[in-house]
Amino acid sequence: MRQRGHGRTGARGAGAPGRRALRRAAAPALAAIALAAGPPRAGAQLALGIQGIGVVTRADAPGGAVVTEARLIEPVAYGSMAWLGGRLAVHAMLDGEGWTMRGGALAPGDWGEGYYDRRHPHTLVHEVIATATDLAALPGAVHWSLAAGKGFAPFGTDDPMNRPALLFPVDHHWSQILERAVAVLGVRRGPVVVEVGTFDGDEPERWDEWPKWSRFGDSWSARGLVRPGDGLELQASLARVKSPEDRAGAGPTSDKVNVSARLERPVGSGAFYALAEWASNSEGVWVFHAVLVESEYRRGRWRPYARVEVADRPEDQRVFGDPFRSPRPPADNSLLGVTRWRTILAGLGIGLPEAVHGLRAEAIGEVAWAGVASREGVFDPAAFYGRTQLWTVNLGLRLAAGAGMHRMGRYGVAGGPMPGMAGGAGMSGMRGE
Amino acid sequence: MGVSIGGPAALAAAALAAAAAACHEGSAGSAVAPPPDSVALVATVPVPPNYGQHDQIERAGLAFLCSWNTGLQIYDVGDGRAGGSPQHPVRISGVVTSGGEVHNAWWYWAPDGTRRYAFVGQEGPGSVGTSSSGDIHVVDLSNLSAPAEVASFHMNGAGTHNFWVDEANQVLYAAYYNGGVVALDVSGTLSGDLGTRLISAVQPGGAGDTYVWGVMLYNGSVYASDMVSGLWQLKLTGGALQVAGGGNNVPERYTSDLWVANGYAYTGTWGTRGANTGNVLKIWKLDSAGAPVLHDSIVTPGFTTVSDVRGSADGRMLVTSGEYGPKAGLYFYSLVPDPGHPVLLRYYPVVANAQNGIHNVSLADIGGRRYALAAQDPPTPAMLVVDVTAIDP
Numbered sequence: 001m002r003q004r005g006h007g008r009t010g011a012r013g014a015g016a017p018g019r020r021a022l023r024r025a026a027a028p029a030l031a032a033i034a035l036a037a038g039p040p041r042a043g044a045q046l047a048l049g050i051q052g053i054g055v056v057t058r059a060d061a062p063g064g065a066v067v068t069e070a071r072l073i074e075p076v077a078y079g080s081m082a083w084l085g086g087r088l089a090v091h092a093m094l095d096g097e098g099w100t101m102r103g104g105a106l107a108p109g110d111w112g113e114g115y116y117d118r119r120h121p122h123t124l125v126h127e128v129i130a131t132a133t134d135l136a137a138l139p140g141a142v143h144w145s146l147a148a149g150k151g152f153a154p155f156g157t158d159d160p161m162n163r164p165a166l167l168f169p170v171d172h173h174w175s176q177i178l179e180r181a182v183a184v185l186g187v188r189r190g191p192v193v194v195e196v197g198t199f200d201g202d203e204p205e206r207w208d209e210w211p212k213w214s215r216f217g218d219s220w221s222a223r224g225l226v227r228p229g230d231g232l233e234l235q236a237s238l239a240r241v242k243s244p245e246d247r248a249g250a251g252p253t254s255d256k257v258n259v260s261a262r263l264e265r266p267v268g269s270g271a272f273y274a275l276a277e278w279a280s281n282s283e284g285v286w287v288f289h290a291v292l293v294e295s296e297y298r299r300g301r302w303r304p305y306a307r308v309e310v311a312d313r314p315e316d317q318r319v320f321g322d323p324f325r326s327p328r329p330p331a332d333n334s335l336l337g338v339t340r341w342r343t344i345l346a347g348l349g350i351g352l353p354e355a356v357h358g359l360r361a362e363a364i365g366e367v368a369w370a371g372v373a374s375r376e377g378v379f380d381p382a383a384f385y386g387r388t389q390l391w392t393v394n395l396g397l398r399l400a401a402g403a404g405m406h407r408m409g410r411y412g413v414a415g416g417p418m419p420g421m422a423g424g425a426g427m428s429g430m431r432g433e
Numbered sequence: 434m435g436v437s438i439g440g441p442a443a444l445a446a447a448a449l450a451a452a453a454a455a456c457h458e459g460s461a462g463s464a465v466a467p468p469p470d471s472v473a474l475v476a477t478v479p480v481p482p483n484y485g486q487h488d489q490i491e492r493a494g495l496a497f498l499c500s501w502n503t504g505l506q507i508y509d510v511g512d513g514r515a516g517g518s519p520q521h522p523v524r525i526s527g528v529v530t531s532g533g534e535v536h537n538a539w540w541y542w543a544p545d546g547t548r549r550y551a552f553v554g555q556e557g558p559g560s561v562g563t564s565s566s567g568d569i570h571v572v573d574l575s576n577l578s579a580p581a582e583v584a585s586f587h588m589n590g591a592g593t594h595n596f597w598v599d600e601a602n603q604v605l606y607a608a609y610y611n612g613g614v615v616a617l618d619v620s621g622t623l624s625g626d627l628g629t630r631l632i633s634a635v636q637p638g639g640a641g642d643t644y645v646w647g648v649m650l651y652n653g654s655v656y657a658s659d660m661v662s663g664l665w666q667l668k669l670t671g672g673a674l675q676v677a678g679g680g681n682n683v684p685e686r687y688t689s690d691l692w693v694a695n696g697y698a699y700t701g702t703w704g705t706r707g708a709n710t711g712n713v714l715k716i717w718k719l720d721s722a723g724a725p726v727l728h729d730s731i732v733t734p735g736f737t738t739v740s741d742v743r744g745s746a747d748g749r750m751l752v753t754s755g756e757y758g759p760k761a762g763l764y765f766y767s768l769v770p771d772p773g774h775p776v777l778l779r780y781y782p783v784v785a786n787a788q789n790g791i792h793n794v795s796l797a798d799i800g801g802r803r804y805a806l807a808a809q810d811p812p813t814p815a816m817l818v819v820d821v822t823a824i825d826p
Contacts, residue, residue, distance in 0.1 A: 246484060248481070248482045248483045248484070248811075249483065249502070250483045250484035250501055250502050250533075250534075251484075252557075252558050283558055284557055284558040284566055285557070285558050285559060285560070285564045285565070285566045286558060286560070286564075317704055317705075317737070317757065318705075319757065320735075320736065320737050320757050320758035320759065321758075327757065327789065329482065329484075329811040329812055330484070330811075331484065331485075331487075331756075331789065331792060331810050331811060332484060332487070332536075332556060333534070333556065333557060333558040333559065334556075334558070334559055334560070334561060335558075335559070335560045335561065336560070336561055336704065337560050337561065337562070337563070338560060376560050376562075376563045376564065377560035377561050377562050377563050377564075378560075378561045378562035378563075378660075378661065378687070378706070380707070383707045383708070
């Protein structure tokens, strides 16, 4: 995650509005953490943290409009608990975007879960995953893990919340599969990791929704990772996701491919990060593609970053009177068309030099340009937006306390060290911690 | 977020509002206040929310429900063999044709009375204006209790939509979106791949300007509503479908369904094209050669798509379905005394939220009464049976 944490354990959780609803919906996640925490005892390690980002966004919008609005994005409380030296672990994250960014956050190019040009809120229980690693030893220096819960399918690259920019990339729904009921088996030998997972294909329709349990197992994915050293990670994934956009299961199946190279290593007196990925999503007559390259250099208080992306986007009908929403559930398999988005984004984060009462802060500014063109169908970007080039400016202030965020979706043998842990095998670490 | 199918007061208020809102773009036409009687919902047949209900047809007291991945469902709505009635539809059987995605159907009676098939349209993924997918499936209905798929027709690079069958000449006309219009020979026994049954196919607007929604045979011409290029008149001459008239006549909106009766054609509009919303019913007068000439149009604010246009067998009533918006639902028009200027009889609201409404509707005369059979969209998909006898003009 982008915050500047120190990965310490034992930070406090956050208070939140709507406590009754929070308790009801988040009970399983909190219970998992509480069970894991128990009274902390020797061998158990706990990392808790919170963060939120206040953002003012000014962006070009449909109809030739320019919209300015403020939102609190990514208000999350998260925790990781490990014991038996990391062989048993639980990751959990609660996300309050359903309260703080109802109607979504202005984000030209973003789409999914019935939203267009607004990023949809994530579900309240974003992740709660239990992982067992090497509970029984295998010969030949082979390590294994089994993870289950609600979280990420083993597919593609990191969640955008774990990456530099505030504005999510257009390819988010091509390159990550999240908030599903998943079971993931991972095997690692040396620098090679192979994961296979099964899950429910349906993506959420609302922020307070759980996966449709009856669809568990109707979709699968597999991911291979190679980590030859020096912070390089090569990744290739396949997935078959049944009817992601129709919860009842009537929609087309997505056949997905993602390959990437990720580099994270010290350079000079700072830390360098880069990611390049290619994604493909095939749904019968449609094939969507995306190419993305992003980078960040973190040195002292300064964190400049940039992203270049070319990605296809499906265009649904919008609902009556709201150019930012499409009907959910959909009524058929038709699209208005497919658009191609070319985006260039540059940003800078400036952290406070010292934490104040345990609270870390980072000021963020970023600018994004997008050029949009029709690739097929009748959707006419010029008519819809009143322009074919859209600008977005985000000014944000990130506040965080406690541990840094773990690298979501990398469970068991696919993960790195737990925040605050040195070299733990079983829990994922946070980039830049 | 329950479905609101209002009581009498709500109906009256909604009808008044809709009547006040409806206005004619072309020559003068007038909406009238609804009669004091009621349009009554007499049955609701829930359909699994599996994209739910898309279309339905009624013939001889049997209703064929096109229920997407639930398949083709056959209900007794007055035939009596299963004790069904419009007020109490009784399911007889069903079949999920290959690939599901059951969108539309036609119950075909061979003229010699020897065979009865259902032609089923599969609506696969597609991008409006450029691509589509889905086949025609043929279901043998010689035993209504055990329908079975026996044949299919596939066109590379295109998918089917609505049908019309010239039963006397045993020709199936199928709208085929970017594939245009297809004419198939459906005589004799149908089995296996019907690729050899293709008589002719035509893209009325040409490649890149063709996306045909619906077809209808009338007075020897095949009328085709093309989403991008408007209303066309075609003829099957010498074994070839050829353009006879019309076309490129609705540039400002996307065209949807059509109905032809009384020397007029009626077409709906769809979605949003530029700044124009698909909330228009267009009325076309057919000239002496049968070519359509725009005659009038009715704009109804409050929804974005006229998703279906159907007429009654006697040519006196027209019904359209409104989809996506707070004024979604059914709109009933009188075609008498002037079919060139339909008069709104009643708006029947079906609005669960701003996202849905009615996807398709048809009119059926059963037991001396007239009913509208309507496909209600998700999230609460169902076939609605609405008794409209009281407003029959």
